[in-house]
Amino acid sequence: MIPIGWTLALSAVLFCIGVVGVLVRRNALVIFMSIELMLNAANLAFVAFARQMNSLDGQVFVFFVMTVAAAEVAVGLAIIVNVFRLRETVFVDEINLLKG
């Protein structure tokens, strides 16, 4: 059996990749994928803990997270498509109308 530490470490690495992806990438679609990465890192941690503690709660929680992620993708993609139709770009540094 793989020790829980390794799984958690993998989860942490995935999460950090996701964070860095959100921070440094310009393409909205890639940023989106990075967010998914972070969500899945959390899922991995849930599953690892569930297994460790012999409880199904963590596994059930993962389903919720995946549902939320699906809904978020539906809304987010719709926004990105509309932004692209309007501005013909998906680069977030060109979408800066909220500048004070």
Next chain:
Amino acid sequence: MLWIIPALPLAAVALNLLVGDRLGKRGISVLAVGAVGLAFLAAVRAVLALAARPEEERAIVETAYTWMRVGSFSASVSFLLDPLSAVMTLVVTGVGFLIHLYSTGYMWDDPDYRRFFVYLNLFMFAMLTLVLADNYLLMFVGWEGVGLCSYLLIGFWYEKHSASEAGKKAFVVNRIGDFGFLLGMMFLIATTGSVDYERVFAAAPLVFAAGGAVITTITLLMFLGATGKSAQIPLYVWLPDAMEGPTPVSALIHAATMVTAGVYMVARSHVLYLLAPTSMEVVAVIGAATALMAATIGIAQNDIKRVLAYSTVSQLGYMFFACGVGAFGVGIFHVMTHAFFKALLFLGAGSVILGMHHEQDMRKMGGLASKMPWTHLTMLAATLAISGIPPFAGFWSKDEILARSFATGHYGVWITGVLAAVLTAFYMFRLYILTFRGTPRFEEHAAGQLHEAHVAAEQATHGHGHDGGDHGHEHGHGGPVKESPWNITLPLVILGVLSVIGGLVGVGKPWVEAEPWFERWLEPVMGPAAGVPEVHLRHVPVGLEWGLVALSVAVAAFGIVMAFRAYLQQPQLATGLRERFSGLHRTLLNKYWVDEFYQAAVVKPVYEGAMRLWRFWDEKVVDGAVNGVGYFVEGCSAVLRLFQTGYVGTYALFLTLGVLALLLHFLRS
């Protein structure tokens, strides 16, 4: 059901505002006049119910609701009907009804017919609130309300510059007086802790030392309010200018009702005034001085309404000096008789002005007696009444005032009053003769005269207070002079009858042995109260009393005879006198230059001071503070704005940094 009396005119205001434009003039008139008529009937019913009670229970108090309660102080919207407010309510609604009826005739051709009646009804509401109020605070509400309506109605023809200026002047001058009243009221609250008449008057003898500084200050401040509203020295200057308003307004507000509010207030507060003998002296002296001064100005004026305006100021002076010598009931009696004959004089003058196609200069009238028989007859009755010829109404009240001032030993005031009486008879008959007697001094045009003549006449009269405003054109200048329609003459006749017999309710010694009925009626209000000093009347022998009566009739007759001699029999006499005393005449014609004096001594310094304050305090300090706050916020925002880059990435970075900081914080603790 006392509240219904002021509520009826208010309901008419609301209805006329909401649906008046769909009712047409006839509907507006029915609503406006009907509401006041019903209010009169309600008042009569209430007063009859009051009279049916035994004398010591004659005060009906009705509380509509509690207005405010602050600590131990409370004020309520409550109405009081006692013999004093009963008299005022009947006069206000009765005379008010007649003047409303008259207005339907006088204002018929005015394009703003509805607005006029809305204001007029609003005035009735405010005036009835004033006289029926049970406490000083509610009285002040009515007091300000009538002031507002007075302003609105003086400036009714607002397109005319002089009218809007006159309205403004009335408002500002009244404000000075109101300030005094307000201060006096606050002093009362501070010392007696209440504004209710009953509680204030019950507490007054215990709280105040008779003749002390506090009560003297309070009563003098309240009297300042009265001088503003009732046009006494030094605040009388607005009333003559108020004649810019339509004539029914002059009759209702600036003669019969509103201007007597000050007298009513002083009479209502007689308990306070009796505790302050110094204030009483001031009231008496100011009243007498005003009576005499206004009478002298009245002699030299040529505008028919201005003569009446100064006569009103003069008569109000009589009322105040009655109050000042302690004859509060007699003052109210004069308020009533004055309401009859002065309303009649103004309405008659309005009828003349209408008949003369909006000519107000008496030098261009004359010989109207045969052309306007009803107007002439009723005006003659009113003129006799104001001059003090028995048995007309004005004689009884004026004679009683003079007799009382004599009996209380105010000889200086008494002589002033007698002198004013001579002048009153003189200038009133001057008005009567110039208007109705002699030969006509105007050209009567047939109905189809050339238009140029009208224009010329129009231009010639424009220099004077030209009552018509622009609605005069609809009559067409220069038609034949004719009697006014029934809804104008009917009020004249009713008021004429009242001017003849209205004074009989106050007939007293030496004519009959008993106390006058009017004074007995007011006894529950004006009667002696515990702890309040009484007015000392010295005994006057019956022979001397008759002598005083004979004197006051004689002086009136002398004034009348002089007027007939100077203006009818030997017109050269008047011209000669005018030339011989040209300086005096010019002084009187220019009203002692009081307006000019006020302009230079008060208005201009205040104006300049306000100008400086505006330039420095307002523009530099106040605006500077406001703008400074703005600049400060703007400067701060300029720094904060740097964080709002608009890049989602930056926001995400801040978010992440924040999360990391929180994480660190929790990990460390």
